[in-house]
Amino acid sequence: MALLEFRNVSKRFGSLLAVDNVSFAVDSGEFFTLLGPSGCGKTTLLRMLAGFDAPDAGDILLDDKSLAGVPPEKRPLHTVFQNYALFPHLTVEGNISFPLEMAGRPKDEIRRRVAGMLALVHLEEKEDAFPHELSGGQKQRVALARGLVNKPRVLLLDEPLGALDAKLREEMQIELIALQRNVGVTFIFVTHAQQEALALSHRIAVMRAGRIEQLDEPDRLYGFPQNRFVADFIGKINLLDVDVLESTPDRLSLAAKGLGTLTAPPVQGVQPGAHGCLALRPEQMRVVAENEDTGLPNHFPGVVRDLLYEGDVTLYRVVLRNGTALEAMIANSAPGRPRFFEVDDRVEIGWRPEAGRYLHD
Amino acid sequence: MTDRHRRTSGTPRSERAVKWFVTLPPSVYLVAFFLLPSLIMVAASFRTPGAFGGLEPLRAPDGSLQLSADTYRFLFGDWIYLEIVGKSILVAAVTTLLCLLLSYPLALLIAKSPRRHRDFLVLLVVLPFAANFLIRVYAWILMLGPMNVLYSPVAVIVGMVYVHLPFMILPLYTNLEKHDPALLEAAQDLGAPRWTRFWRVTWPLSLPGVWSGTALVFIPVLGMFAIPELMGGTGDILIGNLIKEQFLDNRDWPLGSALSLVLTAVVLVLAGGAVLAGRRRRRLAKGGA
Numbered sequence: 002m003a004l005l006e007f008r009n010v011s012k013r014f015g016s017l018l019a020v021d022n023v024s025f026a027v028d029s030g031e032f033f034t035l036l037g038p039s040g041c042g043k044t045t046l047l048r049m050l051a052g053f054d055a056p057d058a059g060d061i062l063l064d065d066k067s068l069a070g071v072p073p074e075k076r077p078l079h080t081v082f083q084n085y086a087l088f089p090h091l092t093v094e095g096n097i098s099f100p101l102e103m104a105g106r107p108k109d110e111i112r113r114r115v116a117g118m119l120a121l122v123h124l125e126e127k128e129d130a131f132p133h134e135l136s137g138g139q140k141q142r143v144a145l146a147r148g149l150v151n152k153p154r155v156l157l158l159d160e161p162l163g164a165l166d167a168k169l170r171e172e173m174q175i176e177l178i179a180l181q182r183n184v185g186v187t188f189i190f191v192t193h194a195q196q197e198a199l200a201l202s203h204r205i206a207v208m209r210a211g212r213i214e215q216l217d218e219p220d221r222l223y224g225f226p227q228n229r230f231v232a233d234f235i236g237k238i239n240l241l242d243v244d245v246l247e248s249t250p251d252r253l254s255l256a257a258k259g260l261g262t263l264t265a266p267p268v269q270g271v272q273p274g275a276h277g278c279l280a281l282r283p284e285q286m287r288v289v290a291e292n293e294d295t296g297l298p299n300h301f302p303g304v305v306r307d308l309l310y311e312g313d314v315t316l317y318r319v320v321l322r323n324g325t326a327l328e329a330m331i332a333n334s335a336p337g338r339p340r341f342f343e344v345d346d347r348v349e350i351g352w353r354p355e356a357g358r359y360l361h362d
Numbered sequence: 363m364t365d366r367h368r369r370t371s372g373t374p375r376s377e378r379a380v381k382w383f384v385t386l387p388p389s390v391y392l393v394a395f396f397l398l399p400s401l402i403m404v405a406a407s408f409r410t411p412g413a414f415g416g417l418e419p420l421r422a423p424d425g426s427l428q429l430s431a432d433t434y435r436f437l438f439g440d441w442i443y444l445e446i447v448g449k450s451i452l453v454a455a456v457t458t459l460l461c462l463l464l465s466y467p468l469a470l471l472i473a474k475s476p477r478r479h480r481d482f483l484v485l486l487v488v489l490p491f492a493a494n495f496l497i498r499v500y501a502w503i504l505m506l507g508p509m510n511v512l513y514s515p516v517a518v519i520v521g522m523v524y525v526h527l528p529f530m531i532l533p534l535y536t537n538l539e540k541h542d543p544a545l546l547e548a549a550q551d552l553g554a555p556r557w558t559r560f561w562r563v564t565w566p567l568s569l570p571g572v573w574s575g576t577a578l579v580f581i582p583v584l585g586m587f588a589i590p591e592l593m594g595g596t597g598d599i600l601i602g603n604l605i606k607e608q609f610l611d612n613r614d615w616p617l618g619s620a621l622s623l624v625l626t627a628v629v630l631v632l633a634g635g636a637v638l639a640g641r642r643r644r645r646l647a648k649g650g651a
Contacts (some may be wrong), residue, residue, distance in 0.1 A: 052551075053547060073547075073550045073551050074550050074552075074553050074554055075553075078551075079551060079552060080547075080551045081545070082544055082548055083544075084542075084544065085541065086545050086547065086548035088545060088548075088549075088563060089545075089567070090566045090567055097550070099552055099554075099562075100553055103552055103554050103558065104553055148552075151553070244579075306381050307597040326390075329417075
C-alpha cells in the first residue's frame with residue numbers, strides 16, 4: 002500500500018491547465034522529487050497536497066484516505082517553503098516549537114524535542130537567535146527542523162535550496178540526504194534543478210505542461226530517457242536526427258542525414274522508415290586525432306569548433322560534415338596536459354553503439 | 363599624489379557640509395518655534411500673572427526677582443485640576459482603544475485587498491480631511507442633537523474617535539501591508555487554525571503599527587479642546603480646555619503654562635513607560651521565559 006497517491010488529479014487556473022490528469026504513488030520513506038521547468042505544475046501539485054489549493058478533478062489520498070475537504074492545518078504534512086517563511090518575531094527555538102504548541106504537546110516534551118531537532122541540524126548554540134541574525138544555510142536548517150519536529154507523515158519541500166549559493170547548496174544536499182535517512186520521513190521535493198533532483202532523489206517525476214513525462218529512478222532517467230524533452234532536460238545531451246533503416250530484436254540500424262549509417266541498441270516497436278533522434282551523453286563520446294583509429298563502429302570526422310575548459314573536464318564542441326555539432330566531455334586526468342585538442346583541430350569522434358539511445362519523435 | 367591626498371581628505375569635509383546644510387534649517391526651525399517657546403513657558407509658569415493678562419515684570423519696583431512656585435502649589439493643591447488631568451487621560455485611552463478596535467479590521471481588509479484597489483481605499487480613508495475639521499464637527503452636532511446624546515461624554519468620545527480614526531488606520535495599514543503572506547500559510551501548514559494565526563503571527567508583527575497609531579491618536583486627543591468645547595457638556599472639559607481658558611479667559615498665563623507642562627510631562631512619562639515595557643518584553647522573549 003502506497004503512503005500517498007495522486008489519482009487523476011487536474012487543476013485549472015483560468016484558461017491555464019496547470020495540472021493535467023496526473024497520477025502517481027509515493028511509498029513510505031521515499032525521497033520523491035517533482036522536477037520540471039517553471040510553470041510545469043510541480044508547485045501546484047505541492048500546494049494541492051498541502052491543502053492550499055483544491056484539485057478540480059481527481060483525488061489525493063494519504064494512507065488510502067482522501068484528503069479532500071481537509072484544511073491545511075489538519076493535514077499531517079508540513080512544508081518547507083521556498084524562502085523559509087520563518088516567523089521573524091520568534092527565536093529559532095520559538096519557530097521550531099510552533100508546530101508542537103499547535104499540536105498541544107506538553108511543555109517538557111516540547112523542550113526535549115526542540116533540543117533534539119536543534120542537535121540534529123547542528124544549531125544548538127543558535128537557539129535564542131532571531132531569523133534575521135542567521136545566515137541563509139542556518140535559516141534553511143531552522144525551516145527543516147520546524148517542518149520535521151512534529152513528525153509529519155510527509156515533508157513537502159518547495160525549492161528549498163534555491164536561495165543558497167552553489168557551494169552551500171551542495172553541502173545542504175549532502176545534509177538533506179543524511180537528514181532524510183535519519184528521520185525516515187517521506188520527502189516530496191520540488192525543484193527545477195535537475196542536478197539537485199538526480200543527487201537527492203530515490204525517484205523523480207519529470208513534468209512538463211501539467212503532465213508527468215517520465216517517472217523513474219535517477220540513473221534510469223539519465224541513462225534511459227523516454228523522450229526528447231526528458232533527454233534534453235536531464236543533464237547535457239547530444240541529439241542527432243536519424244531515420245530508421247532496420248529494426249531487429251538485437252539492434253537498430255540508423256541513417257544520419259549527410260553522415261552515413263550507424264547502429265544503436267534495439268527499441269521495441271520501432272518500424273523501418275520511422276524518424277527520430279539518437280541521444281548521446283557527452284561523457285560517452287570518444288575523440289581522437291584525425292586518421293587515428295577510434296576502435297568504434299560509430300565514428301565520424303569533424304572539426305573542433307569551441308572548447309570549454311572546466312578544470313576537471315573539458316567540453317569540446319565538434320562540428321560534423323553535415324553541420325551537426327556534437328559535444329564531447331573528456332576528463333583531464335593527465336596533469337600538465339589540460340587539453341587534448343585545440344580549436345580548429347581535425348578530429349574523429351565516435352561512441353560505442355550501446356551508448357546511444359533512439360528516441361521516437 | 364597630492365591630488366589624491368586632497369581628494370581623500372576633502373570628501374569627509376564636503377560630506378559634513380552637506381549634513382549641516384540638510385539638518386540646519388529644520389534644527390533652526392525647531393529651536394526657534396519649539397524649544398525656545400517651551401523654555402519661555404517653563405519660565406512663565408514661575409512668574410506672577412499680570413492684573414490685565416500677560417505677566418508682571420520679572421523685577422519688582424524694589425529690584426527683587428519675582429519668581430515663585432506658587433502656581434504649582436496652587437495647581438497640585440486643588441483636586442479639580444488633577445481630576446481633569448485624570449479624566450483627559452481616560453478619554454484619550456478610551457478613544458485610542460475604540461480607534462484601534464475600529465481601525466484594525468479595516469486596515470487588515472485594505473491590506474488584503476487586491477493591490478490595484480488599495481490606493482483607492484486609502485484615499486477614501488483620508489478623504490474626510492478634504493472637508494474642514496470644524497464643518498465635520500458641526501455635522502456631528504447636527505446628527506447627534508436629535509439623538510439626545512449631544513453635550514455628553516459619549517458625544518465627546520464619538521467626535522474624538524471620528525476625527526482621529528485615519529491616524530490609526532494609516533500606520534496599521536502601512537504595517538499590515540508589508541506582512542509576507544507566506545508566514546500565514548506557514549502557520550496554517552504547521553497546524554494553526556484561523557484565530558491562532560492572527561494572535562500568533564499577524565498581531566505580534568503588527569505591534570509597531572499599533573504603537574505608532576496609539577501615539578498618533580492618544581497624544582492629540584489628550585490636548586484636544588475643540589471637540590469637548592463644541593460637543594461636550596459643562597462637566598466634560600479636559601486639560602486642553604483648561605489650558606485654553608487660562609490663556610484666553612482667566613488671563614492666568616502662569617497657570618496655563620504650568621498646565622501645559624503637566625500635559626507634556628504626562629505624555630513623556632507614558633511614552634517612556636511604553637518604551638521600557640517594550641524593551642522588557644523583548645528581553646523576556648530573548649531569555650526564553
